[in-house]
Amino acid sequence: xxxxxxxxxxxxxxxxxxxxxxxxxxxxxxxxxxxxxxxxxxxxxxxxxxxxxxxxxxxxxxxxxxxxxxxxxxxxxxxxxxxxxxxxxxxxxxxxxxxxxxxxxxxxxxxxxxxxxxxxxxxxxxxxxxxxxxxxxxxxxxxxxxxxxxxxxxxxxxxxxxxxxxxxxxxxxxxxxxxxxxxxxxxxxxxxxxxxxxxxxxxxxxxxxxxxxxxxxxxxxxxxxxxxxxxxxxxxxxxxxxxxxxxxxxxxxxxx
Amino acid sequence: xxxxxxxxxxxxxxxxxxxxxxxxxxxxxxxxxxxxxxxxxxxxxxxxxxxxxxxxxxxxxxxxxxxxxxxxxxxxxxxxxxxxxxxxxxxxxxxxxxxxxxxxxxxxxxxxxxxxxxxxxxxxxxxxxxxxxxxxxxxxxxxxxxxxxxxxxxxxxxxxxxxxxxxxxxxxxxxxxxxxxxxxxxxxxxxxxxxxxxxxxxxxxxxxxxxxxxxxxxxxxxxxxxxxxxxxxxxxxxxxxxxxxxxxxxxxxxxxxxxxxxxxxxxxxxxxxxxxxxxxxxxxxxxxxxxxxxxxxxxxxxxxxxxxxxxxxxxxxxxxxxxxxxxxxxxxxxxxxxxxxxxxxxxxxxxxxxxxxxxxxxxxxxxxxxxxxxxxxxxxxxxxxxxxxxxxxxxxxxxxxxxxxxxxxxxxxxxxxxxxxxxxxxxxxxxxxxxxxxxxxxxxxxxxxxxxxxxxxxxxxxxxxxxxxxxxxxxxxxxxxxxxxxxxxxxxxxxxxxxxxxxxxxxxxxxxxxxxxxxxxxxxxxxxxxxxxxxxxxxxxxxxxxxxxxxxxxxxxxxxxxxxxxxxxxxxxxxxxxxxxxxxxxxxxxxxxxxxxxxxxxxxxxxxxxxxxxxxxxxxxxxxxxxxxxxxxxxxxxxxxxx
Numbered sequence: 001x002x003x004x005x006x007x008x009x010x011x012x013x014x015x016x017x018x019x020x021x022x023x024x025x026x027x028x029x030x031x032x033x034x035x036x037x038x039x040x041x042x043x044x045x046x047x048x049x050x051x052x053x054x055x056x057x058x059x060x061x062x063x064x065x066x067x068x069x070x071x072x073x074x075x076x077x078x079x080x081x082x083x084x085x086x087x088x089x090x091x092x093x094x095x096x097x098x099x100x101x102x103x104x105x106x107x108x109x110x111x112x113x114x115x116x117x118x119x120x121x122x123x124x125x126x127x128x129x130x131x132x133x134x135x136x137x138x139x140x141x142x143x144x145x146x147x148x149x150x151x152x153x154x155x156x157x158x159x160x161x162x163x164x165x166x167x168x169x170x171x172x173x174x175x176x177x178x179x180x181x182x183x184x185x186x187x188x189x190x191x192x193x194x195x196x197x198x199x200x201x202x203x204x205x206x207x208x209x210x211x212x213x214x215x216x217x218x219x220x221x222x223x224x225x226x227x228x229x230x231x232x233x234x235x236x237x238x239x240x241x242x243x244x245x246x247x248x249x250x251x252x253x254x255x256x
Numbered sequence: 257x258x259x260x261x262x263x264x265x266x267x268x269x270x271x272x273x274x275x276x277x278x279x280x281x282x283x284x285x286x287x288x289x290x291x292x293x294x295x296x297x298x299x300x301x302x303x304x305x306x307x308x309x310x311x312x313x314x315x316x317x318x319x320x321x322x323x324x325x326x327x328x329x330x331x332x333x334x335x336x337x338x339x340x341x342x343x344x345x346x347x348x349x350x351x352x353x354x355x356x357x358x359x360x361x362x363x364x365x366x367x368x369x370x371x372x373x374x375x376x377x378x379x380x381x382x383x384x385x386x387x388x389x390x391x392x393x394x395x396x397x398x399x400x401x402x403x404x405x406x407x408x409x410x411x412x413x414x415x416x417x418x419x420x421x422x423x424x425x426x427x428x429x430x431x432x433x434x435x436x437x438x439x440x441x442x443x444x445x446x447x448x449x450x451x452x453x454x455x456x457x458x459x460x461x462x463x464x465x466x467x468x469x470x471x472x473x474x475x476x477x478x479x480x481x482x483x484x485x486x487x488x489x490x491x492x493x494x495x496x497x498x499x500x501x502x503x504x505x506x507x508x509x510x511x512x513x514x515x516x517x518x519x520x521x522x523x524x525x526x527x528x529x530x531x532x533x534x535x536x537x538x539x540x541x542x543x544x545x546x547x548x549x550x551x552x553x554x555x556x557x558x559x560x561x562x563x564x565x566x567x568x569x570x571x572x573x574x575x576x577x578x579x580x581x582x583x584x585x586x587x588x589x590x591x592x593x594x595x596x597x598x599x600x601x602x603x604x605x606x607x608x609x610x611x612x613x614x615x616x617x618x619x620x621x622x623x624x625x626x627x628x629x630x631x632x633x634x635x636x637x638x639x640x641x642x643x644x645x646x647x648x649x650x651x652x653x654x655x656x657x658x659x660x661x662x663x664x665x666x667x668x669x670x671x672x673x674x675x676x677x678x679x680x681x682x683x684x685x686x687x688x689x690x691x692x693x694x695x696x697x698x699x700x701x702x703x704x705x706x707x708x709x710x711x712x713x714x715x716x717x718x719x720x721x722x723x724x725x726x727x728x729x730x731x732x733x734x735x736x737x738x739x740x741x742x743x744x745x746x747x748x749x750x751x752x753x754x755x756x757x758x759x760x761x762x763x764x765x766x767x768x769x770x771x772x773x774x775x776x777x778x779x780x781x782x783x784x785x786x787x788x789x790x791x792x793x794x795x796x797x798x799x800x801x802x803x804x805x806x807x808x809x810x811x812x813x814x815x816x817x818x819x820x821x822x823x824x825x826x827x828x829x830x831x832x833x834x835x836x837x838x839x840x841x842x843x844x845x846x847x848x849x850x851x852x853x854x855x856x857x858x859x860x861x862x863x864x865x866x867x868x869x870x871x872x873x874x875x876x877x878x879x880x881x882x883x884x885x886x887x888x889x890x891x892x893x894x895x896x897x898x899x
Contacts, residue, residue, distance in 0.1 A: 019619055020618060022619065164602075164604070167478075168601040
């Protein structure tokens, strides 16, 4: 716990159990909430959606002292942004499980507020006007980064905080709705056009298809040697980028 | 001169006792209000001589000893009250006092004898030492002193009279100061009052009273945080404890070396209600937790200052302690009460418990599975699924065991038997939610009540006469705990129902081909929670199987370790509880352990070297008459379906 952070906000979204479809907290956002609670007692918890959503009860039990619900009638990025000026640190999960608060919301919000966004954070330490974070990288690697405040931090699902569901807190916390008149509808009309919705696409892996002989596949399976590729250390940025571009063209992974 | 001494002593002792009782009553009054009537005092004699005696009589030695000691003492004191209290000084009454004190003296001698190493190598380790070791001497002193002083002989030499008077003084001090000072004789007064104002009055009306009391969550009742959160009559009950340690001897967690001893737990609560430390406790400690490091007072949080959380989480809620307790103390209510506070206000259930509770909240089953999958095991058995428009006779509620591939074999065997007996039944299908049994034992009353209300709402849309289940935990929840939420159903365990079918000839079974030596393991939630020990044995007998009883069976059966969420909280001990139970089975050479509960099945099958574990339904299905010539399960099923 530290006093150096003046104002912390956590964005929480309404989740859905993947099997039962029952409304619930989004675990990733709950991790962000718990991280916020570990940093300060008094935090601002924001949700864009319906105040009656049973999922919000979960956040109360998980420690949110009060949840402010923002209407989704207009552009929620703008609506959120109006509540988040003068905030030192904004925390959220990587993405919501469904609904209006999914997609690239943290990124859009960071752009709107002109804040630095740090993704995949697993640990936060607060100092005067800055935070030191531990960032998740693949294959067990981690990176320590110092970030000047204000900033928007997106929490990784593997963040090492323990969630504590306490039923008694449901009665202590409260949910309040911020009325739509608080928000300037003129701006949002034009911004609304920036939202493009489309069905989620399966991510395409940028990997060259290789035809290997039976013997090569066997050797690849039984030897621990690196499976090809090259590390480019020489040259300036343009030359390095050219190597990658050549590789992608050679394997027809891009068509320009 | 001596007469006046005894009179003065009697009235002084009575006064001291009443002051002590008043002081102790102030401590009990720190507890919460509970309904009581003064007329309940009149119930004491019957409850003492019938209900309490049933428990005490299981150990004849101490039963007889207690009859002599307490009977002699009560008679002697009553006679002293008449003869000396009212200053009659009749010689005939003195003779009566002499007889009573003689009986008391003999009783007290045997109390003393049990605590020496004369008759056995060692007094039982379950007995407390400390001031309980002093008690036999106090009793001997009281009876001997009173005997000598009331002997209707006037030729007592002065020195003997002085010694006798001192003996009587010492003994009377023990009796009179006990209640006020919290000495061993506290049990006599608190015990009798506890019988009158017992928190579960139904127990004395020949009714089972095993259901937990609901919490009013809207009124912010979150269980027991400090000793004064107990009802006053629960506090009184803790004070009744005689530290005989029968609970300790029966406790599976204590036997497994987990940090729980029901006797110490009750004594810790006594420490809590009367303010102090546990340093004077002179019995077996909680494994791994030294005595003297904990303290409490009525308004101080119990966990962890007085009792460590791991002690509470080690309990399997098997009720063996409650079954054994001669003072009829309700240990499990106390433990679950304290667990409720931990879970509801701190969310601190250990290990896998929080994940399970989250699954129950979000999916209404324990492992986050699809509720549609609950009856996948029945998909090829041509079983009806109940719906609001299809009334049935029997509604089969499978419970959580339905997701477990091992227990699905049992359920399939049960369906086979029901079909053979031409029972009109249907399964509950996707409408079934977990009963909330595990959530409730883990102290999560909120999740339990949510699930209970949801299940009751579902039941109310359906038409059925009876509920049948193969899971004693489901049985207990639906039958004993749902009525408090408005769900009143006739619920039968499969052993009870199948025994009825066999008895009325609907189910025809041949002699079993099983030749191996067989024993039967009583599930706690079937035997102690629902008093069903006969039907499983009758069923096994009906197919010609002899049950070789293990060391502990029936209502006194040893727990498998699977109840109360104990496999989830998973408190470490020196050994595992199911290993102890399987050792029981192996010690009588059993090659098959018959079971009647999915939890017991899972726990006992978790032991590596063990006899085969088979559910009663499986043993019966193998002896179905229609299937007698069939060899494989597949053929058996097709035969039954065709029939």
